[in-house]
Amino acid sequence: xxxxxxxxxxxxxxxxxxxxxxxxxxxxxxxxxxxxxxxxxxxxxxxxxxxxxxxxxxxxxxxxxxxxxxxxxxxxxxxxxxxxxxxxxxxxxxxxxxxxxxxxxxx
Amino acid sequence: xxxxxxxxxxxxxxxxxxxxxxxxxxxxxxxxxxxxxxxxxxxxxxxxxxxxxxxxxxxxxxxxxxxxxxxxxxxxxxxxxxxxxxxxxxxxxxxxxxxxxxxxxxxxxxxxxxxxxxx
Numbered sequence: 001x002x003x004x005x006x007x008x009x010x011x012x013x014x015x016x017x018x019x020x021x022x023x024x025x026x027x028x029x030x031x032x033x034x035x036x037x038x039x040x041x042x043x044x045x046x047x048x049x050x051x052x053x054x055x056x057x058x059x060x061x062x063x064x065x066x067x068x069x070x071x072x073x074x075x076x077x078x079x080x081x082x083x084x085x086x087x088x089x090x091x092x093x094x095x096x097x098x099x100x101x102x103x104x105x106x107x
Numbered sequence: 108x109x110x111x112x113x114x115x116x117x118x119x120x121x122x123x124x125x126x127x128x129x130x131x132x133x134x135x136x137x138x139x140x141x142x143x144x145x146x147x148x149x150x151x152x153x154x155x156x157x158x159x160x161x162x163x164x165x166x167x168x169x170x171x172x173x174x175x176x177x178x179x180x181x182x183x184x185x186x187x188x189x190x191x192x193x194x195x196x197x198x199x200x201x202x203x204x205x206x207x208x209x210x211x212x213x214x215x216x217x218x219x220x221x222x223x224x225x226x
Contacts, residue, residue, distance in 0.1 A: 038152075044152060097154065
């Protein structure tokens with residue numbers, strides 16, 4: 001099973017600041033990595049797939065990069081609605097696995 | 108508009124069974140792989156099971172293999188998850204999710220149904 005480790009666990013930032021979230025895989029997943037956002041009480045929402053492709057309707061302030069074992073989600077300038085938990089997920093192997101999440105909270 | 112509506116959750120005793128359903132609308136259900144993903148209270152996301160568009164292939168997390176069964180009825184646009192031998196650690200919100208035809212990611216999600224396993 002591929003283990004995905006996200007860091008940091010919590011990121012405390014102010015609106016307007018940039019955010020950088022990391023996801024490291026225990027073995028190469030090529031570019032088969034996605035990022036999701038989950039707001040409190042809501043279902044997750046796909047943001048990025050195949051490491052760097054924005055999903056439909058996702059604002060340009062969200063971008064993804066990386067390949068192999070190291071990946072990054074960047075939010076260029078935080079909007080109030082961006083304070084949420086973010087998960088990475090790999091589709092390289094079965095079983096599909098998620099990281100443990102990074103919470104982006106208001107400082 | 109893609110819509111996924113889960114139902115069938117509830118309170119069940121350890122060792123009991125439940126069948127979850129996910130009614131799909133707004134897309135050609137028979138052409139998309141589908142999955143179940145769960146989230147224990149206050150915890151992260153855990154993929155549970157997936158099924159191919161034709162139902163030919165099914166996949167399970169080790170934690171549920173042999174206890175849960177995924178299926179679909181493409182004539183009814185409905186996805187199912189049969190949960191048997193339930194344990195306390197199966198308590199979670201269960202989401203159904205649609206993958207793109209290439210599979211792998213979860214591009215649309217339902218709002219989830221809560222399964223509580225407790226005596």
